[in-house]
Amino acid sequence: MRFASIVALMLASASAPVPAPGPATGTPAPAGVPGETPGTTDTGGSPTDDSPGVAARPALPPFAPRLSELPLLTRPQGWQSAGQAGWEALIAAGPANRQAARWAYANAQIAQGRAQEAIGALDVMRQDEPDLMLVPAFRLALGATLAKLDRATLAVDALTNDALTDNPEACAWRMLAFARGGLAGPALGQVNCAVPALNARAAATRAPFVLAAARAAADLGKPALTIQLLETLPDRDPAANLLRGRATVALGDEPGGRLRLGRARESGDYGQRIDADLSLVELAARKGDLNGADKATLRRIRFDWRGDDIEVRALRLSIDAARRAHDLAGTLEAGATLFRYFSGGADRTALITELQQTLAQLLAPDSPLPLDRIAGLYWEYRDLAPAAAAGDLLVSQLADRLQAAGLYERAGELLDHQLRVRTRDLAQGPLSARVASLFILAAQPARALSAIRDTDTYAYPDEMLWDRHRVEAVALDQLGRTTEAMAVLQTVPDAATIRAEIAWKHRDWKTVAADAPPSLTGGARMNSVMQARLLRYATALAMLGREGDLAQLRARYAAAFTGLPTAAAFSALTDKVGAVDPAALSAAMAAIPSASPAGGIADLIDAAPEIVSQS
Incomplete structure (x- = not known):
């Protein structure tokens, strides 16, 4: 005490402020410091500075x-x-x-x-x-x-x-x-x-x-x-003895070095015993692959000890052992720890290069690990990915594989991190549309909308802007905000086609019927897109019971459908409403070509899972 x-x-x-003595105490003022003018303080104050509660230090x-x-x-x-x-x-x-x-x-x-x-x-x-x-x-x-x-x-x-x-x-x-x-x-x-x-x-x-x-x-x-x-x-x-043991081994006397290390293990404190054990494992590693007991000792040391040179040596030894065993995940785990907590050590540049190469091998198509395991490892060690185009390519290729496997949410999260952390300026435009599309396919429309709107800070070119609006409209529709989705499409050139596609998915027959049928000129045969559009139009008219319009449609396009695989479907859909067999009508609707006037966005609209609206 x-x-x-x-x-x-x-x-x-x-450091404590010392009150200036008052005249009534009779205590003389402290002697002045040579070179100072009486009445000034060391803080630059003037004799007239009377700040309450602040006293000058002597x-x-x-x-x-x-x-x-x-x-x-x-x-x-x-x-x-x-x-x-x-x-x-x-x-x-x-x-x-x-x-x-x-x-x-x-x-x-x-x-x-x-x-x-x-x-x-x-x-x-x-x-x-x-x-x-x-x-x-x-x-x-x-x-x-x-x-x-x-x-x-x-x-x-x-x-x-x-x-x-x-x-x-x-x-x-x-x-x-x-x-x-x-x-x-x-x-x-x-x-x-x-x-x-x-x-x-x-x-x-x-x-x-x-x-x-x-x-x-x-x-x-x-x-x-x-x-x-x-x-x-x-x-x-x-x-x-720890130092003597390692030096003795380096001079070629392995038995003498082992003896010194063993003595250190017997008489040392806990840290010195750990150091001796690690030195013996290092000696075994220099002679070849580690056996089971050595690997167990190394795992125990890494579990028990944190910080200083002992952990650095244990991490380097783990990297070497994983490299010899072609254990990509083990190499990344030990290397990432060394990089994150010890700045990579003296050979930082070489370590980063090796870890980036290991990550690239892990993401390669011929990697033996399951795809979900690869995605998890990349996410855990994403800070080690190469910068610039090389790293972007790795992420894009992995996202392609995840998407092809139907792992839309994992692919979306991967690219969403890319979008928010690594991508800047106009490059966010196309990437945000892809991220939003993946989240739509994963039944995550709110996250899709966030990917679009959180990157709405640049003056994107028209084509890029329209692509973003198209995907945004699909996300809004998936959220049940169809009116807002239609508003987003106002400036998009093919807005009417996309609106018709959304209406077709929702069986909104009035909106589908409002879309004018295509015109045939020069006697050209109808392609699959025109066939799909006409058959959808006929379906909407049939569902609405508009026999007059159906008759006009039949008279105008019957000849064009002659010889086409969809001729029977067109005939069934445009027949008199009362004469249509429900089974034939269902078969006709099923025969409608999958090609859509809306192009690629139609595939997204069609594939997007239905979401129960909460608004």
Whole structure:
């Protein structure tokens, strides 16, 4: 409790507003800072600024010049612990010596390995006096603290200073920061400079630095140097034995390496035991395919362990194992995890290329996986798809296969993601029409309408706009909003034909009968579209009982139907209403050609499932 109150008091004294003393108290005002005009504040306020509730912080005398004159430490013994006296000095410090008390406190925390406490004091000092960043001693303390906290980039930045380039203590902390930041080469480059500071440390405090240097050597493929650097550490140190074991194997002594790894597994903590198990699996993988026990160990490690280099190594090993087994799904799973959570590692570009090629193999027509499984895997790893045209082609081909298999909703969702995430500008026009068509076929007209209207932000060319309106009208009709669908078609050139097609599907005989029959000129024979249109017209007249119109139709077109397969159907439909046999009428309607004047949109209208209107 006492320690917590000290830290709270230190922070409060640095940042809390201090009320200005009133004349009645008899307390003299704080001494002015050299160079400031009496009556001004450090926030730029004028003597007349009387903002209620805001009091100026007391200005502290500059500490940077004083700190610059102190000898720059080069050995760990320079971090002096003030003990209880230092805490009490911090509590009792006034404005004149507050920065000095904070500095002594921060030094004490660094000496005792308490980086969290040290960074609090150093940050407060820097906030009150930014010029401290110009002082090498302050940068050394800040860099050492940040390195201890594994903030590698910030630590290297703080320790990058001309006065610290050849400072052994700074070199030691730079080496640690570089190694923990994954920069093995620069880390090894600091070793020679850091040797005096490392030799001045006790074995326990020297170990983290030596291990960092040894890991850097191992990462650079220098097993002999790794073992040499570890000579100063105890033979039973499990962390050192992990590195010794892998280095010994790399030097060709597999039994000796296995022994070291086994010792680390026996005496290490949980993380070190996991590391030893993974190292043994890596050794087996280098000799060939993994056996069942090795694969089980790898699965357990990936299930139990998250983060740091152990998971990265396990993921790389999983990718290699899946690649050897031609397991496309396994390659994608491990590779995607490495890419998403570890940025792909050092060989990010090569990893992305491999994953994109794997995804392309997965989507290939000769893929052995079922189509629904392929679609699910693509959806799960869609962020790995190639960019631009190559990725668009993969999606389009997969959507074609899903549509051909009748998986309209899956195909629509796939292209809908493409529409909203990858496609921009005018390219959204034709794609939105296709997405809407797929959702219509999947009995999802609301989603079809959303695909059209959510992309209604560009001035599309007329042809593209008409295609969108046609599909939109079908979706509206499927929702039971037929009147609105007819309104959408007003500007479409073939609106009348589409309206007739919709009316035919709904058995709206009045609307079908309102469509004028086609005219024959030059004695041309009727094509299937004209036959369908005339037979539909005759059906509507028959259903409405308009015998006069039927007689006129029969007289006008009977000769044209002579010799056609639909002649009997035309004859049955245009016969007198009372003489028509219901069975013959049904047969005649069934004989109407499937060709439609509405073209491709007719197929969509005909295939669209009926939806019960909710409006």
